[in-house]
Amino acid sequence: MQQYPYPQLKRPAFSWDRSTVSHEPGVNEWIKTLHSKDAEKVDWTVFDAAIIGVPLSRSSISASAASENPDALRRAWKYFTTYNLDHDEDLSGLNVVDLGDVRQHVTNIEVCHNNIKEAMISMRTHHPEVLPIVMGGDHSITAMLVKGWKEVHFNERIGILQLDTHFDLRDLKDNGPSNGTPIRNLIESGTVKGGDVYNIGLHGFFNARSLKEYADEVGLNYTTMRNARKQGIETAINEALEKLCRKVDTIYLTVDMDVLDMGFGPGVPASTPGGMLSTELFEAVYLAGKSPKVKVIDIVCLDPYKDHGEITVKTAVHTMLSFLTGYKQRINI
Known part of the structure; x- marks a missing residue:
């Protein structure tokens, strides 16, 4: 590795002063960063999870400043403690490091996407036991991250659990590798099978009929928000996880923040009525x-410039911490 800590990354543009840490740390005091001088000799075995930011939004089909999201989430860490009262679980026992952001080209989206894929390859090559947590960026990044994972773990069968208002199955011929096409990109490239994608959260008047027809054609599994709420979000998520676990080696969880009802997630480029409640999202990622x-x-x-009172930013941080609560219970630390 010639650069920090591998060539595709640069240190966070913003990090918290952790020179004094309380015995009950806030999230901003708990998540570590690497010093450049230590990056090449870091002991990866001490870390449970590694955060990277992917500040890309030029590939969004709607106007978006999702590129500003990674730093917005970092700044919002100060609002949270590591203790989750809902589950009586303290995350401070986990070792989590913020590795910074994937390098982006000013204008060339293809270069940006390649850097994203290569960053995932580096993560899985240099510290494959460390759980990746990715702060986007628009949804186009998901296709590149999954392709990077597949390149390293080429014998694995990868499934997708997608929490989203949209199918993200637009035609690549018309839309290219944008935030409207990542799932179709993965299916048509042979990276994942249509039947190994489970989308929960679709609703209302925000998907064309042709996208549903394509989903049915490739065998994609989807549960509308209406049906998920009827059966209960816990049941819907657990059923999807159980079915995926029987088929695949790895499940990639992608959370598009526009899955939220616009009252709970105003800071997304495509906010809609009728989506998930924030509490439903927290339960879904915890499971x-x-x-x-x-x-x-x-x-x-997540576009922090469109947010109101940091509602969506704080919800995204809570989402990450809720996921880590489940992860900590899983590995029994």
Whole structure:
């Protein structure tokens, strides 16, 4: 590794002063960063999870400043403690490191996407036991991250648990590798099978009929928000996880923040009425965190410039911490 800690990354543009840490730390005091001089000799075995930011939004089909999200989430860490009262669980026993952001090209989206894929390859090559947590960025990054994972773990069968208002199955011929096409990109590239994708959260008037027809054609599994709420979000998530666990080696969890109802997630480029409640999202990712085959999470499509009172930013941080609560219980630290 010639650069920090591998060439595709740069240190966080913003990090907290951790020179004094209380015995009951806030999240901003708990999550570690690497010093450049230590990056090449870091002992990866001490870390349970590694955070990277992917500040890309030029590939969004709607106007978006999702590129600003990684730093917005970092700044919001100060609002949270490591103790989850709902589950009587303290995350401070986990060792989590913020590795910074994937390098982006100013104008060339193809270069940006390649850097994202290569960053995942580096993560899985240099510290494969460390859980990746990805702060997006628009949803186009998911296809690149999964392709990077597949390149290293080429014998694995990868499944997708997608929490989303949209199918993200737009035609690549019309839309290219954008935030409207990541799932189709993965299916048509042969990276994942359509039947290994489970989408929960679709609703209302925000998907064209042709996308549903394509989903049915490739055998994609989906549960509308209406049906998920009828059966209960816990049942819907657990059923998807159980079915995926029987088929795949790795489950990739992708959380598009536009899955939220616009009242709970105003800071997304495509906010809609009728989506998830924030509490439903927290429960969904907590359950996913407990599943042994869920090995990576991304949180995408959050535009902090459109947010109100940091509602969506704080919800995204809570989402990450809820996932880590399940993950900590899974590995029994």
